[in-house]
Amino acid sequence: MREVAILGIGQVPVGEHWDKRLVELAGDAVFAALEDAQIKRVEALYVGNMMAGQLDKQSHLGALIADWVGFRGIEAMTVEAACGSGSLALRTAMIAVGSGLISSALAVGVEKMTDTSPRETTAALATAASADWEAIHGVTFVGLNALIMRRYMYEYGWQHHDFAPFSINAHANGALNPNARFQSPITENVYKKAAMIADPINLMDASAIGDGAAAVIVVPADLIKGQNEKPVVRIAGSSVATDSLAVHDRHDPLWLSAAEKSSREAYRQAGVGPEDIDFFELHDAFSIMAALSLEACGFAERGQGPRLALDGEITRQGRVPISTMGGLKARGHPVGATGMYQIVEAVQQLRGEAGPAQIDGAKVGMTQNIGGSGATIITHILKTE
């Protein structure tokens, strides 16, 4: 497979876009990516989305968005693996371009979640879990994560306030990102006093839903030179691994085996290890997920994710900066778009375009997007020279 690079990026701020339809959000991100790439046309469009059929009563987003952005006729489709849909759109585009079949592709992640009632949105989100063994009992996604976090605290002896640095770091970085849903830093006191949602997960442990769209344009890496003065960002590693949908069915509910497997494969492809990663855009849908990702990807020992955070190693000045533009916690988590925001933000960092959130001299960035409570995990490693 030929090597693939990212030529352009685009995003809309995450928020409650009651004035825009889903296709308009997607279009705005696409137009920004086209302008950034300085190209007029692509051959294919891959959409990452989870819930448009349920919440917008609109399936078939591929043809819809292709037409809206002026590319009526091109190849288009949607890819889905719950909250992991966004980065799967990138992987699908990468393989299509890498195969030689397609010369340029758009990957766009989009989700519109705030036009429906919280009850409808929560029910739609629950379809990412096992309908037969989890959702049927009424457990929501935050409920499932609360069960995992409670068990984790019991097994490894952590207190709730030990997770505070994850939330504080995300909000500190989100304050520097004009596209983040929340742009105010929080204090430890705010974390401690936040309302409980599903004990032990409080409001500051949970990411917020939102409306959003982000897009990238991918082309063969050897064609990129001369087209764009910006640093070339190559996709050096890309891997997907899966696990059981139902948490209880896993060998160890406190270990993200799909994160371990997909990060190992991505490291192998990129020829790097955890020590070479300059920043890590992980899937901090809940604080506990940030801890589990850091452990499964080799940044912390088993059960010691919170230690890394307490030691300040996850900040922009630390050993492994995470959620550098706010993460899911502060940038927001428009489900099918989230994985694409991670990619777009990683490219911003690698190009030196992250503004006040910039990680100095970042050359190797990793992103990790999680579908469900760990059942589909997609890791990408991006590199610049």
Add this chain to the structure above:
Amino acid sequence: MREVAILGIGQVPVGEHWDKRLVELAGDAVFAALEDAQIKRVEALYVGNMMAGQLDKQSHLGALIADWVGFRGIEAMTVEAACGSGSLALRTAMIAVGSGLISSALAVGVEKMTDTSPRETTAALATAASADWEAIHGVTFVGLNALIMRRYMYEYGWQHHDFAPFSINAHANGALNPNARFQSPITENVYKKAAMIADPINLMDASAIGDGAAAVIVVPADLIKGQNEKPVVRIAGSSVATDSLAVHDRHDPLWLSAAEKSSREAYRQAGVGPEDIDFFELHDAFSIMAALSLEACGFAERGQGPRLALDGEITRQGRVPISTMGGLKARGHPVGATGMYQIVEAVQQLRGEAGPAQIDGAKVGMTQNIGGSGATIITHILKTE
């Protein structure tokens, strides 16, 4: 891209499978494909499905089905373009294997539509149309096709009974297919007396929904020899094209421009033309769609699709046999699975395994799967030696 071939096929009969969950249907098709291919393992799984999130309250089918069939951990995801989802799973698998990244992949199409009320199922189907310009007015899919058929009859001077041969041919062939939902031939009298659904579409013009699953295993073509005594079936052409979701927005609502575009590209790739096609599994969701596909793919002049049928050229003895195993009309139309049934049936024909429905000496088969009322159209050409 390296050439890709189909090593194994599997299917379950289309029907009302009230005793099986969606994952079980998918699993049964996968197990049959694995047994047919005589292999134990694949590297990736691509699922074609449209409505599981809406009707089964279950998204995230990739990881779910991978786990169910014993492949926990492998790469997996869902692809969707409404009723075109099934064949997109094949195309995604083909590109992944063709790229060299994946050595063997499963593509499975699955849909479960009969556990919900007709109202729920009809509403879910309508998400394939434009939510903003079509579904919002309450028009169903059969309603949209009725508008197209009425206009077609007006423009080209056809009477309703001129479409009878499409339905009669499909049911005659379905009677020879043990996996078809309807296995009884019909007469012209049955067609004429069928209840009207949305004038001019009557019950015999419309395909039936159903529960179903079909699967194929794809591998590099050069690896297939020696693994299986069955004839090697290569994917010689594969192309996707799109159009506007809303019918009124097309230059000509009576011309499937995406079918023309994708069939032309598939012909080019395979080095063949319409005259070389031994049989054509087209998307006869409604009689009018069969006529429009035949025209757009070069088998009939514009407005003359029904003439081909009236002349008997679409039967198994005709110039371009269609719906050779019953088509959507008689085999049934379990939406996200339909495109995969077409592929599986084409492989049966090319291997000489179609039983009493066999087209003698078939070497080149074409399939065409349509999403929505023509907005996403996927054409494949399969060849055997």
